[in-house]
Amino acid sequence: MGFLDKLRSKRQGQRVVFIGLDGTPYTFLKRLIDEGRAPNAARLAEQGSLLRMESTWPWVSSVAWSTMMTGVNPGRHNIYGFIDRDPATYKQFIPTSRNMQAKTLWEVLSDAGKRVVVVNVPVTYPPRQVNGILVGGFLSPSLEKAVHPPAYLATLQSLGYIVDADPWKARESKDLAIQEVNAVLDARIRTLYHLLEREEWDYLHVHIMETDRLHHFLWQQMEEDHPTYGPAFYDFYQRIDDMLGQVAGKLDGNTTLVWMSDHGFCTVKREVYVNRWLMDKGWLRLRNVPPDRKKGLDEIDPSSVAYSLDPGRVVIRLRGREKDGCVAPGAEYEALRDEIATAALQLQDPDSGELIFQRAFKREELYHGPYLEQAADLILAPYDGYDPKGTLYKENLTFKGDELVGMHTHHDAMLYVRGRTLPQTRFSVLDVMPTILDLLEVPAPAGLDGHSLL
Amino acid sequence: MEQKGVTVWFTGMSGAGKTALAIRLEEELRKRGLRVERLDGDIVRKGLTRDLGFSKEDRDMNIERVTFVAKLLTRNGVAVLASFISPYRAARARARQEIGNFVEVFCYASLDTLVERDVKGLYKKALAGEIENFTGVSDPYEEPESPEVTIDSGTETIEESLGKILAKLEELGYVPTSEDDSAYTEDEEAEIEARLAALGYL
Incomplete structure (x- = not known):
């Protein structure tokens, strides 16, 4: 690490960079590694543990990520899907961070004096108070309302940050879908590098939603080796692989790289x-x-x-x-x-x-x-x-439609932790939060449902 | 809605439940998306006011400094949860006047209850004469005359007490009520629903 980096890095102790790869199946990344399409992931897999993980039931991102960020089951965090209802009135509502009844990983870390930067995780809108920066995910009505502290909005705007790909454009045509997810990924990665190099943090979490979006609109074309969209799909993953390599290259010896996906994917029959x-x-x-x-x-x-x-x-x-x-x-x-x-x-x-x-x-x-x-x-x-x-x-x-061609699966989520050998046991997204707390040497709150894998 | 700063001032004798209640209230307000800071006697006395003892002058100075901090936070839109024995009416009245948006919560428990509970083992020592200036035993506690909320930790559960405080804060407009607690306006909710539908999530 250079002298300037040392000056910048005032944080003492262990740090973690966490990349959320929404819906990237373990088996798919393994195949990319085996076929030589993901050289960075291949190298990193050799330097740590890349494991298959179980999602939640149901396997939707709101439930899976709520479980990831709290280390407790839905009976305790209260998020059961993207939509819910008040049984007494039948009014339907979209569960948000206001409905989440458990403390999040970043809140526990904040209480322990750690500085956190958390970007784009589902069910974090409206942003709850943390010691650091939190930017809500795709359930945010606008970027303006998604940012804590509000003053950080200007920085995100200057980076051209985008909350989510436009699903209507993506439904219009496969070409537009690819264009859209790549444009949003550009902004996301640009923001990730900025946060990585310019902000102070003990825990940096950037969630890539574009993987999930690509899969919903193009998984079948990838599986069927479509002459145009198949290669476009793999090109997108080359960018993901490149990002993993770049991020890994920027970290010092006290910082652990972790990535995770919350569920797998398959073609809709x-x-x-x-x-x-x-x-x-x-x-x-x-x-x-x-x-x-x-x-x-x-x-x-x-x-x-x-x-x-x-x-x-x-x-x-x-x-x-x-x-x-x-x-x-x-x-x-x-x-x-x-x-x-x-x-x-x-x-x-x-x-x-x-x-x-x-x-x-x-x-x-x-x-x-x-x-x-x-x-x-x-x-x-x-x-x-x-x-x-x-x-x-x-x-x-x-x-059977041709717009949304990919769907989630339960058993094919994944967790990667660099520099650690994790046991090859069956585990689920519940175990991620206690594992991260362990990496950061912060005691886990009493009564979590998950357990550290370290 | 824009958060309006307020100081919720928990006063009462040692062991009456001030800190426990402030911690629960902190959790609840954070869940509702509010900015919160907690100022606690036990913590402040290890830092900000570590030079002070428990004479009347020192107790007044302790409250004066804390009042200053609470005032700054409150005027910047933070919900401040201050838990201090703060036994003197005059000092609390000054805090109220300085801070402005001020909600006094009197945490009551009978001396019998406190002695029996004696979480920190202090009453035993005070009654044995081992601690000087101990509020309620060898030092006065002047009960508030018109606090916004009175809770009795001898007869109420912590959740009941919390409910009373939240109801008062809602009534005074410091905390959004459940009706205006929605994360979205109607238009925003319709747009997010449409987005979820377009992604095949509904």
């Missing part, structure tokens, strides 16, 4: 409309067909016994909890829950005859804690390729 299925089975009725979108869940007829929220979360209309709920707690509730679970596991793709769901978890099998009541009653876990959706009304059970 079929979107599956769970509410259509509940209607076909007679468990869900709507007041109007098609329903008025503005009325949301109020279009559910009071005689209905169940409905679904995205992705695969089935809620039973329990009396005393749900608005006009008609299912009695106790035996009636349990019998219905078992009946729906059994039927879900038998549900087949009408075209191929393949089973759609591999598991139907009762909520208490996945979650525990004071916010368990907010959880859906059943969480349906699909086989890779079947993408459960929460749309209230669709005419058909399944659909």
Whole structure:
């Protein structure tokens, strides 16, 4: 490290640089390494541990990253999906950092006197107070409202920082999708290098969302070796690999490089409309067909016994909890829950005859804690390729579109820690926060659900 | 809504629950996205006022310095949670006057409760005459005459006490109420929902 760097680096002790690679599958990066397409990741993998990790159920980024940043399960952090509802009023809302009921990694580090810089992690909007800088993720309505402290906005603007790729452009054409994700990645990387070299931090976390966006719009083209979009996909990952190499090269001996993805990816075979299925089975009725979108869940007829929220979360209309709920707690509730679970596991793709769901978890099998009541009653876990959706009304059970062609998977998330040999055990995103605290030599708060892997 | 600075001043005898309540309130206000700083007697006396003892003059000086810090933070839009025995009415009145946005929380517990609880083992020593100037035993505690909130840690749970303080702070407009607590305006929420739908997340 040069003299100027030493002057700049006033922080004592261990530091961590954390790169979030949203939705980059472990198996995909391994393949890039094996095929010689990711020389930097290959070199770094030899200098540390690159491991496969399990995501959360459901495997959406809001749940997975909330679990990563708190080290506790959703029953304790209260984030169950990108959308949720107040069971008493059926008002739907987007869970944000205001709904998050657990302390985040960066809040624990701030309390320990560490300086943190955290950029673009899902469910960090509105920014909660930290000792350092926090920039909300793609659920922020604008950059202006996403930045703590507000004075840092000017720096981000001067860097041309962009909150997220424009999904409407990306849906318009594959060419625009590639253009869009690359432009946003440019801004993200520029910001990352700036923060790395110019800001003071003990923990620097920059979240790359563009990987997930690329996958949603182009995973199938990559898998099918499309003559134009296949190479464009690999070019994008060459840039990711280059970034990992550049970042690693800028770190001193006291700074550990960590990267993580929160779930895997695969090609969508079929979107599956769970509410259509509940209607076909007679468990869900709507007041109007098609329903008025503005009325949301109020279009559910009071005689209905169940409905679904995205992705695969089935809620039973329990009396005393749900608005006009008609299912009695106790035996009636349990019998219905078992009946729906059994039927879900038998549900087949009408075209191929393949089973759609591999598991139907009762909520208490996945979650525990004071916010368990907010959880859906059943969480349906699909086989890779079947993408459960929460749309209230669709005419058909399944659909295959050409705009959104990639979907998340559970078992193929990843964690990389440089300079450490981690055990090759089965672990999940729950274990990331205690591991980082361990790297930074900060005691973990009592009662986390995860454990340090060191 | 723009955060309005305020000092929540917890006063009461040692062991009455001032610090525990301030820590819970801090957590709650942070969850609601507010900027918070906590000033605590036990901590301040190790730094800012470490030269001071427990005579009336020193206690007044202790509160005077803390008041100055609280005033600066409050006028810059921070929620300051100050927990100090602050036994003298006059000193608290000066703090209220200096700071302006001031919410006094009287943390009460009967002396029997405090002696029985004796978390820091101080009452035992004070009653045995081993500590001089111990508030409530060998030094006076002047109870507030009209605090904004009174809590009784002998009969209330910490969550009940917290609820009373939050309700008062909401009423006075220092803390957003649950109705205006939404992270989004209606238009913003509609736009984010549309974005989520475009990404296939709804």
